[in-house]
Structures are given as C-alpha cells and as structure tokens.
Amino acid sequence: MVIPVHDVNPVRRTPYVTYALIAASVLVFVFMPGLSGSMAGDSSLARLCHLQAFLDHYAAVPQELIHHRLPRLVPTGEVAVDPRQGPGCLVGPPDYDKSPALSVLTAMFLHGGWLHLLGNMLFLLIFGNNIEDRLGHIRFALFYVACGYAAAYGYAYFNDDSTAPLIGASGAIAGVLGAYLVLYPRARVWVLVPFLIFLPLRLPAWIVLGFWFGLQAVYSSGEGIADAGTVAYMAHVVGFVAGMLLAWPLRPGTPPPPEPRGLLFGRRARRPGR
Structure with missing residues (x-):
C-alpha cells in the first residue's frame, strides 16, 4: 500500500469546504462520548457501552x-449484570426518534479511532482541494455528500441484514478520489512506498488511485484477506465509482495539471534537447 503525502497540482482558490470538513471531523471525534476514555487507555465496559449506544443512535445501520x-x-449506554452470563451492555426500547436517511450524513463525521480519522483526512486534504477548485465550494459540498450517500446505500444494499454501525467519511472521500482520477489522471503525486524503509516516489495519479481502487475491489470481494474486519470496502468501491460518474461530464473542460519538473520516479527528469 502506498501512502500519498502531496500532489503536484496547484489550486486557484482556497479550499474552504475541504478545510471545514476536516475541522468538523476532528472536532466531532474529539468530543465523541466514550472516546476520551479510549484515548486515555480506558477500555472499561461502561465506556464501551456508552460508545455503542452513541453509535447506534448517530451511525448509519444498513438494516x-x-x-x-x-x-x-x-x-x-448502561451496564447490565446478568447473573448467568456476567456483565454486559443493557438494551431496551429506543428513547429517540432516528431518521435512517439523516444518519448517513451524521455518520460521515464519526470515526472509530485516530488511524481511521487521520487516514481519511490525509486523503481528503491531498485530493479534495483540487476537486473543490474545479467544482466550486457549493457544488463540491453537494458532491461530497452525494458520494457519501451513494457509498452508504450501496454498502447497505449488499449487506441489508447487517446491524453493525457504518461510520466514517471513507465513502465520500472515495468519491473525491474517483473524481480526481477522472479529472487529473496525469497529475503527479508524491507517495511513500514501504520497502524496508519508506521510499519517496512521484507517481502519476492514475497509478496511485488505480492501485488504491483495485485493492478496495479485491478486498470487497473477500479475496486477498482472511477477514474484512470492520472495514466497509464495498462502500469505498461504490463511492469511488459514484465520484467518477459525477465528474465525467466535467472532464473535457478541465485544464491539465502543470508538467512537473525535477525528480520523477526517484530520478531527475531530462529537459527537451538534452
């Protein structure tokens, strides 16, 4: 797996929506009930029950x-003690009115851990600014939400009996990656490739994002991994395809990224005539 760190594709305007999405995601994560204890190393049952109740309320559930x-x-959110089975999380009738459709929006700002959050925000920061620059602030915000909804409902369609909460901005950000692949396939992206050490390389976006999408597609089919764990790979695939389809009409009018100079694939590119 390659880790992108920067793309060679300058923007004309400040990506306010991208920055706002990152800030909102970080703030929501910091103040999520039950996570403060987790960051302090507290894995108590009370904290886990509180977090489970919060996610059941605000996360998207496929079923x-x-x-x-x-x-x-x-x-x-409370702890129950069963004399036969021991302590566990208490369940009862819901005391809230939840809109499943609205939960897709709230779930986009929820993350299950620091690695989940930072990984998503890194991809959004690198690739989201160019898509916002091409679409404009309002259209980018609508695009982001549309991809998130497509990813969530696409995943739910293939897992309609699942009651596991679906959280994270991965589906919406996958849509951003799909749009970037359509609009800027030749843009250069600096990546770190783990090979004994992290090797810095500058690769075309179509290689970086095509490889990422290929992995998600393979993992979503259950191949290549023994257990998909808690990662909703199918949501990534659906979000990516949705982003490609939405961005395709804009492809003819999108100016190409500047031709990079300097290091290319770890070697210095030659100038014409030399």
Missing part, C-alpha cells in the same frame, strides 16, 4: 437504511 425501521431493542 435500517434498507428496511426503513428501527430495531425493537437498542443499547441504552
């Missing part, structure tokens, strides 16, 4: 998205 109904019993 709810497809069947448009809330479960009869949900976590309450």
Whole structure:
C-alpha cells in the first residue's frame, strides 16, 4: 500500500469546504462520548457501552437504511449484570426518534479511532482541494455528500441484514478520489512506498488511485484477506465509482495539471534537447 503525502497540482482558490470538513471531523471525534476514555487507555465496559449506544443512535445501520425501521431493542449506554452470563451492555426500547436517511450524513463525521480519522483526512486534504477548485465550494459540498450517500446505500444494499454501525467519511472521500482520477489522471503525486524503509516516489495519479481502487475491489470481494474486519470496502468501491460518474461530464473542460519538473520516479527528469 502506498501512502500519498502531496500532489503536484496547484489550486486557484482556497479550499474552504475541504478545510471545514476536516475541522468538523476532528472536532466531532474529539468530543465523541466514550472516546476520551479510549484515548486515555480506558477500555472499561461502561465506556464501551456508552460508545455503542452513541453509535447506534448517530451511525448509519444498513438494516435500517434498507428496511426503513428501527430495531425493537437498542443499547441504552448502561451496564447490565446478568447473573448467568456476567456483565454486559443493557438494551431496551429506543428513547429517540432516528431518521435512517439523516444518519448517513451524521455518520460521515464519526470515526472509530485516530488511524481511521487521520487516514481519511490525509486523503481528503491531498485530493479534495483540487476537486473543490474545479467544482466550486457549493457544488463540491453537494458532491461530497452525494458520494457519501451513494457509498452508504450501496454498502447497505449488499449487506441489508447487517446491524453493525457504518461510520466514517471513507465513502465520500472515495468519491473525491474517483473524481480526481477522472479529472487529473496525469497529475503527479508524491507517495511513500514501504520497502524496508519508506521510499519517496512521484507517481502519476492514475497509478496511485488505480492501485488504491483495485485493492478496495479485491478486498470487497473477500479475496486477498482472511477477514474484512470492520472495514466497509464495498462502500469505498461504490463511492469511488459514484465520484467518477459525477465528474465525467466535467472532464473535457478541465485544464491539465502543470508538467512537473525535477525528480520523477526517484530520478531527475531530462529537459527537451538534452
């Protein structure tokens, strides 16, 4: 897996929406109930129950998205002690009115850990500014939300019986990556390639993003990994394709990125005539 760190593709305007999305995601993560104890190393059952109840309320649940109904019993956030099975999280009838469709929007700003958050924000920072520059602030915000919804409902369609909360901006950011691949396939991206040490290379965007999408597609099919774990790879695939389709009409009018100078694939590029 390559780690992008910077792209050689300057923008004409300040990406205010991209910065706002990153700031909102970080703030929501910092103030998420139950996560403060996690960052301090507290793995108590009370914290886990509190976090589970919060996510069940505000995260997108595939079964709810497809069947448009809330479960009869949900976590309450309290600890219950069963004499036969030991302590666990108490469940009961929901005391809130949840909109499954609106939960897709709130879920985009929820993350399960620092690595999840920082990985998403890194990709958004590197590639989101150029897409916002091409679309404009308002259209980029609408594009981002549309890709997030497509990713969530696409994942729910293939996992309609799942009750596991779906969180994170990965689906929406995958849409940004898909749009970048369509609009700026030849832009150069500085990446770190882990090979004994992290090797810095400058590669075309179509290689970096095409490789990323290929991995997501393979993992979503269950190939290449023993267990998909908690990563919703299918949401990444659907979001990426949605971003490509939405950006395709803009492709003819998009100016190409500047031709980079200097190091290319670890070697210094030659100038014409030399």
